[in-house]
Amino acid sequence: MKILEINYINFRNLIDRNVKFSPKINLFLGKNGQGKTSLIEAIYFSATGKSFRTSKNVDMIKHGKNKVGCYIEYEDRISKKNLSIKIDSLKKEYSSNRKKIPYDEFYGKVNVISFIPEDIELIVGTPAVRRKFFDGEISQGSEEYFKNLKEYNKLLKIRNKYLKEGNYKNEMFSIYQEEFIKYGARLIKKRLEYIKNISIILNLNYRKLFDNKKELSLKYSSFLGDIKKIDLKYIEDLFREKIKEEFFKEIRYGYSNVGPQKDDFLFLLDEREAKSFSSQGEKKSIIFSLKLSEIDMILKEKKENPIFLIDDVSSYFDSIRKENILEYLKKRDIQVIITSTDKMDIEAQIFYVKAGEIYENC
Ligand SMILES: Nc1ncnc2c1ncn2[C@@H]1O[C@H](COP(=O)(O)OP(=O)(O)O)[C@@H](O)[C@H]1O
């Protein structure tokens, strides 16, 4: 999949314009504070409807304005298409080929993988950071997971309400609870499958690009304890058992103490948790390997490479490593959009970013 061009209006400090991309490597150079991250963010926003640096959409609107919009043209295996998104008076609107669509339909049409300095939070941050990330990634490749997740969150809210109000003897409670178990088990099963697959690729990528003497793996840590089989019925039964064990506590607390919203994903380097034992450099390499593995996962699920966005590459790697990585991506025919404060010795379409304006190097 390739993004051909973007148009943005009132996006942060960027001056409204149209930028056309090369299908290979695009390098945006500029000093700090010029708008490089904003440009990558605008692309990410156009593809996912979200920002990677704020949960408040209004932050993306240029100061002093009240709306923001982006339009992208892209090409997948089948044809050229376009997507647009706008926020106007706090309302978000999504369109595909100029027809309004709901978010569920918008999300997943254009697959992007981003790599930004803040991604280190995936290792050092809270379990909630990792859950949000993996839920998003699994959803990009599986519409079914996305729908199950939405349904599960709805059921979790309902169950919490019943528990909070002490209505657990109500016959509706047990009906909702069965649904809660059913959807929760589906999420856990899919997460386990995903982790199993990505963990192998993750290790291969890490060893190939960074350190062939270490083993990197990803492990799912569940409220259910050790899950011996990736089998729906088996997970549902474990879940039901766990509810029995925890039920008095849940009644006392007045909210759900069980479910995949409690689970975590652990990065292990040579069997030790990276969060506590890996060096800063190793953490960066682990995250980069993770992002490459996601590319492989998308390719497997969608039969198409996603677009790879890399922000501020100079803050991550030395120049030899940077060039190796880009050579590798180029060989795989992945479109890369990258920002850097320093020039790089690679074949790329070069742009300069200065005070929100983009200049092309012809
Ligand atoms: N909503 C906004 N409206 C206008 N300017 C903004 C907005 N949000 C951030 N900025 C400004 O945009 C500039 C560029 O930021 P950024 O894209 O992070 O730069 P870079 O990545 O090149 O260092 C910063 O000076 C920042 O203060």
Ligand SMILES: [Mg+2]
């Ligand atoms: Mg930046």
